[in-house]
Amino acid sequence: MEVRNCINFLLSSSQNAVFKYFSKRLSEYGITPSQYGVLNCLWEYGDISPSKIREILKLEASSVSGILDRMQKNELIERHIDQNNQRAIVVSQTKKSMAIKNDVEVIVSEMNKKFLEPFSDEEIKIIKKVLLTISDME
Amino acid sequence: MEVRNCINFLLSSSQNAVFKYFSKRLSEYGITPSQYGVLNCLWEYGDISPSKIREILKLEASSVSGILDRMQKNELIERHIDQNNQRAIVVSQTKKSMAIKNDVEVIVSEMNKKFLEPFSDEEIKIIKKVLLTISDME
DSSP states (O other): OOGGGOHHHHHHHHHHHHHHHHHHHHHTTTOOHHHHHHHHHHHHHSSBOHHHHHHHHTOOHHHHHHHHHHHHHTTSEEEEEETTEEEEEEEEEOHHHHHHHHHHHHHHHHHHHHHHTTSOHHHHHHHHHHHHHHHTOO | OOGGGOHHHHHHHHHHHHHHHHHHHHHTTTOOHHHHHHHHHHHHHSSBOHHHHHHHHTOOHHHHHHHHHHHHHTTSEEEEEETTEEEEEEEEEOHHHHHHHHHHHHHHHHHHHHHHTTSOHHHHHHHHHHHHHHHTOO
16 A cells, blocks of 8 residues: 555644644744644633643643643743632733734744645635544544 | 634644554554554565655655664664665565564554545545645645
């Protein structure tokens, strides 16, 4: 079987191309693609629990915890006690992460445009459906 | 923008799901998904140069070199001087890698079937075209 028919190869090599571009563009703002994922949760939903971030980004608890540690150290997020539940933690953004929101969102739009430009609206609809379905499979 | 519309998120999360399954299945045979990529090149093309492997798998030279080092240590490949060009190296398979070929190819078929089963032939054709096109973009 040719490797180009292997779903793992197809996803790895396309992901490599996109990740390389995205990492490079985000590096100007001192953040990584995973950190963008967290910031996007905060920008979409406001203050949010680590478990909700994990659910949205489909990540393991240990991965989210490591990403949040690095972001807190870099002053991109803060962790607080949830006022509604003293045993729970909420994550919130900082002045530093608020300040980069517009620029980072422009990068994401440019990335989507660049990599999806060759395809029709119908093809883009299919690719989004297929990738979301696969990402929920185990 | 919802993160599910970000092409990097869509590819990362679907790739995570597939990679996790594939790594686990291959671990029974002591190989990784990247090492499968190299074995697939050998099984498709016979003896092959490291630069040809790099081209087929769309990897950096340093990545291929590291993968080959580990595979050689684990007796899955051998490196020889190319008989047609004494300055060049060719990679070939070993008894150990020949012995796992059939079982590994069954795993790859099962993985493709599992993750692509929910989709129509037309959708699969589109997803393959889209992912191959993206993987060639920079």
